């Protein structure tokens with residue numbers, strides 16, 4: 500939904516120890532894909548543990564507009580009756596993807612090789628984000644796109660009437676671009692090939708295979724080469740969505756910052772294309788133990804036991820960036836409470852997320868009294884040690900849920916409270932955040948200016 504209601508400032512205050520069990524909702528990336536692949540399948544897809552954040556709800560609405568039947572049976576329990584590959588009908592309304600880059604980019608890919616036209620829009624944040632990275636490869640399939648200057652939404656995509664398969668080397672580390680090309684390849688006859696020089700989250704590959712597509716992945720000198728055979732019949736599946744490691748990172752980092760904390764975060768995905776944050780936290784000296792590792796819904800999961808730890812700064816290598824791209828904001832907040840310097844390199848993709856996250860974190864940390872250095876593709880945070888970050892600031896979040904949650908976590912461990920100018924975007928990915936943090940004992944309140 501692009502309509503944005505009134506801003507609701509929120510304030511976090513120095514917290515007593517966080518204790519208890521944090522039940523994290525379903526993974527956002529997998530939830531989007533379950534709805535889209537369900538819509539492109541024949542028969543029924545049953546999804547349990549679907550994230551009911553606004554980003555995913557907007558994808559559900561979009562799938563209905565393209566002709567799929569999408570029904571909510573109960574909390575997290577959804578059914579999709581798909582139209583099959585190539586079966587999307589032309590929407591008779593504008594597709595509003597709200598705040599969601601994943602939603603708009605994957606759906607553009609999914610419709611680009613069908614002979615229909617669709618117009619996409621989003622909120623003030625999404626309408627600033629680059630779409631050329633999607634429309635360039637989609638042009639190779641024969642699709643056309645007309646948007647605002649700089650390849651911005653609102654944008655109309657005219658699907659290819661006679662699609663041809665593409666071979667595309669993704670120029671930046673982006674699972675959204677890779678996934679858009681694979682979804683477009685579904686309705687192109689022959690083999691579509693996507694090459695990525697750095698591996699990114701592999702949910703699309705895993706799920707396409709699970710829904711019956713022929714897809715191979717080979718690690719070569721050129722990078723990861725993914726080959727998809729077009730025009731398969733996808734068949735509806737049962738999908739169990741694992742808990743989102745990107746959401747889990749918030750209570751995990753909060754527990755590491757607040758003295759005496761000890762929490763359990765059960766059943767969190769440990770997919771190796773998503774677990775960079777947990778490796779980094781352990782390198783910083785975190786008492787973070789992965790208990791009871793097992794497989795759930797085709798993904799490796801574990802229960803995370805997290806106890807407060809005095810952390811030290813680290814250098815996060817650029818090759819780890821893709822596996823923790825959404826966790827840099829909360830890592831930067833945590834790094835402010837560690838001893839020593841944390842350097843995050845190779846992270847320029849953060850500049851084109853819901854906000855320019857390098858800039859938003861740098862400005863917010865400075866406002867809280869933390870020294871930082873920013874380059875085009877790196878951020879350095881000078882840690883002040885446990886209990887030493889002053890806080891006492893109001894931070895601008897620029898419609899970015901992860902900036903809001905990162906500073907609310909930091910405010911639990913600063914000397915003076917930290918306020919974020921608007922907490923409403925949190926509902927895009929983690930509507931349960933406030934309640935879950937309160938259950939752990941955190942003091943986060945809505946503040947009226």
Ligand SMILES: O=C(O)C1=C[C@@H](OP(=O)(O)O)[C@@H](O)[C@H](O)C1
Nearest residue numbers: 528601672673674675676824825
């Ligand atoms: O494919 C996905 O589900 C996502 C990919 C990443 O974006 P990029 O592909 O732009 O890196 C990530 O930041 C986003 O939250 C979800």
Ligand SMILES: C=C(OP(=O)(O)O)C(=O)O
Nearest residue numbers: 598599600601602825852
């Ligand atoms: C970048 C994110 O999402 P999206 O690109 O889907 O808006 C995110 O959730 O941090």
